Amino acid sequence: MVAELFPKLVTLLSFTVLGAAFLLIVRRDLAGQVRLFAVQSLTLAVLAAVIAAFTRSIELAGVAAALALLKVVVIPRVLTRAVAKIGLQPAALPYLGTPATLVVCGGLVTIAFYVMAPVAASNPLPTAEAIPIAFAGVLIGFFVMINRRRALTQILGFLMLENSIFLLALLATYGVPFIVEMGVFLDVLVAVLIMEVFIYRIKENFDSIEVDRLGRLKG
Amino acid sequence: MMLVALLLMPLIASALIMLVRPRVWLEIIHALAALSGLAVGLMVAARVWRGDVPVAVGGLLRVDGLSALMVVVITLLGAIAALYGLGYIRVEYDDSHLPRVRGFFALFHLFIFTMLLAVTTDNLGIMWVAIEGTTLATAFLVNLHNTPRSLEAAYKYLILSSVGIALAFIGTVLFYYAGVSRAGEIAVNWTSLRAAASTLNPQVVRLAFAFILVGYGTKAGLAPMHTWLPDAHSEAPAPISALMSGVLLNVGLYALMRFKVVVDIAVGAHFTGPWLLGIGLLSLTVAAVFLVVPRNYKRMLAYSSVEHIGVICMGLGFGGYWGVLGALLHVVNHALSKSLLFILSGNILLKYQTTDILRVRGLWRASPLTAGAFTAGTLALLGVPPFGLFMSEFLIFRAGVESGPVWVVILGVALLAVVFAGMLGSVNRMLYGTPPEKVEHGDVLSWSLAPLVVNFALLLVLGLTFPDAVADALDQALRVLGVSRA
Numbered sequence: 001m002v003a004e005l006f007p008k009l010v011t012l013l014s015f016t017v018l019g020a021a022f023l024l025i026v027r028r029d030l031a032g033q034v035r036l037f038a039v040q041s042l043t044l045a046v047l048a049a050v051i052a053a054f055t056r057s058i059e060l061a062g063v064a065a066a067l068a069l070l071k072v073v074v075i076p077r078v079l080t081r082a083v084a085k086i087g088l089q090p091a092a093l094p095y096l097g098t099p100a101t102l103v104v105c106g107g108l109v110t111i112a113f114y115v116m117a118p119v120a121a122s123n124p125l126p127t128a129e130a131i132p133i134a135f136a137g138v139l140i141g142f143f144v145m146i147n148r149r150r151a152l153t154q155i156l157g158f159l160m161l162e163n164s165i166f167l168l169a170l171l172a173t174y175g176v177p178f179i180v181e182m183g184v185f186l187d188v189l190v191a192v193l194i195m196e197v198f199i200y201r202i203k204e205n206f207d208s209i210e211v212d213r214l215g216r217l218k219g
Numbered sequence: 220m221m222l223v224a225l226l227l228m229p230l231i232a233s234a235l236i237m238l239v240r241p242r243v244w245l246e247i248i249h250a251l252a253a254l255s256g257l258a259v260g261l262m263v264a265a266r267v268w269r270g271d272v273p274v275a276v277g278g279l280l281r282v283d284g285l286s287a288l289m290v291v292v293i294t295l296l297g298a299i300a301a302l303y304g305l306g307y308i309r310v311e312y313d314d315s316h317l318p319r320v321r322g323f324f325a326l327f328h329l330f331i332f333t334m335l336l337a338v339t340t341d342n343l344g345i346m347w348v349a350i351e352g353t354t355l356a357t358a359f360l361v362n363l364h365n366t367p368r369s370l371e372a373a374y375k376y377l378i379l380s381s382v383g384i385a386l387a388f389i390g391t392v393l394f395y396y397a398g399v400s401r402a403g404e405i406a407v408n409w410t411s412l413r414a415a416a417s418t419l420n421p422q423v424v425r426l427a428f429a430f431i432l433v434g435y436g437t438k439a440g441l442a443p444m445h446t447w448l449p450d451a452h453s454e455a456p457a458p459i460s461a462l463m464s465g466v467l468l469n470v471g472l473y474a475l476m477r478f479k480v481v482v483d484i485a486v487g488a489h490f491t492g493p494w495l496l497g498i499g500l501l502s503l504t505v506a507a508v509f510l511v512v513p514r515n516y517k518r519m520l521a522y523s524s525v526e527h528i529g530v531i532c533m534g535l536g537f538g539g540y541w542g543v544l545g546a547l548l549h550v551v552n553h554a555l556s557k558s559l560l561f562i563l564s565g566n567i568l569l570k571y572q573t574t575d576i577l578r579v580r581g582l583w584r585a586s587p588l589t590a591g592a593f594t595a596g597t598l599a600l601l602g603v604p605p606f607g608l609f610m611s612e613f614l615i616f617r618a619g620v621e622s623g624p625v626w627v628v629i630l631g632v633a634l635l636a637v638v639f640a641g642m643l644g645s646v647n648r649m650l651y652g653t654p655p656e657k658v659e660h661g662d663v664l665s666w667s668l669a670p671l672v673v674n675f676a677l678l679l680v681l682g683l684t685f686p687d688a689v690a691d692a693l694d695q696a697l698r699v700l701g702v703s704r705a
Binding site (some may be wrong): 115118119123124135138142145149152155158161162165169172173176177179180184185186187190191194195197198201202205206216 | 279329342344347348351352355358359360365367370375376377378381382385388389391392393395396399407420423425455538
């Protein structure tokens, strides 16, 4: 019973993670985008906890707890603080409108299934079915970073990409070893803090957080 | 024990620099940490060259021939850049900017620490964490002057490198997966992955290598993922540019080489060879196009790094004993000459307050010492004998003639000729003419340039002779890479 239900639950949760990435594309307000990221991270933490329970891995349970603390509590707080400090900005339009974006993302999902086919097919784990979904999340994170002009949304795209990579590792190998995962979390936290400082500096220097204004270095 | 000390020293130095107050103490700790780092680095390397493979912290740290070579490059050039940095920062910031001075010194040693960790760990996951750490440690250093230009460069650098390297993590996960599914429970260790290499699923390995190539290729500054490099390397303060261009790019390449070893066993060298050749030739082409008429001398040096990393990649792509030997030798030669030139570019920038080639006039008359060294360094960089780069480029293209395809060799040499003409012309323009009136006569920093004697001496040694000690050290690194003298 449990063995039957487990892969289905994993696939469902993986789709929820991908769904959050899709919603981020459509969402325009920054506060909503930050909340979406927190929801995605929470889903991911639950998924890690489910796999930890299924495999009886204490290490993975620890990773799930650390993930929840870092990406559901700490990083959203940092980002909310940044949003509050920057204040309301007139929303910049992305390069592509919503319908075109959704078409592109549909294409990216197809590509993800194609690229990850050999990995998913050769993997004996019950979670393997969802591997292409995780990779689709990576590609969509990329696309968000390219398509959005606001620095803060780019950072959210980066964080979603990071989440999808975590998901990929979780599905393909039940997560990388504990010490590596902790190192990655540390990197992500420091990266977000540095990006936050850069956002403030960009706001000071350019009076805007649209990365279009950054275009002086050429040749 | 020595290995742990090697890593702890820069970390402790960084912490102490944050704690102590007076500027003179900051400088003393900074210099001491850099010099003792060099001493310990050489001692660790000497142990490896005597045939030992030091392992520490339960197998987390492991130094073989390839790591030892990188440790020497990092600590040697780290010490040289640190000594110049002492003088450079003194001219740039007086005591009213103490927080910035402190930040510079602290991040400098953090940067050294992350590079050393990346090349001494056996765990490929930790290696990734450390290489991402190099980006984080240098992001603020690129933006040290906090001008709009440097801010743009730092933001681009942080975002592009982080995204690029995220791909390398996917590659690492896929390798880990390939290892776990065949060899059972393994750590993400390079040694266990290489031991299991012949049993890995070739399809997964090929896919994983594609991610690794793009991911670590971004860090190494290979085209077309090089776009952040000219900005970051030209906006960073000179001692940091020297380390980023001369050393950090090689750390990215080092990661690539580690994975190449595993892929070559798993699917054969015929797979990675053409990819490395192609990406190397593309980097060389992109750099040559810019270097026809460069306008900014720091960007010129940065693009020249793209060029040389491309040449190294071609050496790895041609393969065979001579190709890989040439590549490793070129890693060392390029590190020596490029850090030298970036340090000198700091002197030119302090003097003229501009990076515009057209506005630097009469360097010979304004600062003769800098001008002489800059000219000699440029000639070395362009592969003129008797300097080492001539030898390593010769070895690489000789390997190319042997293994083919020959048109790649011809194209490569032609592109090098284009770079030669472009860069020499630009440097020539800076040397002659009358200096602007506001520029005083004399070198800005002269004693701080003293360590560069080491660079020149080593470049000459590697160009004129091939001492047994160097040959042995390189042979050990080559064995790690799976090639031995035929």
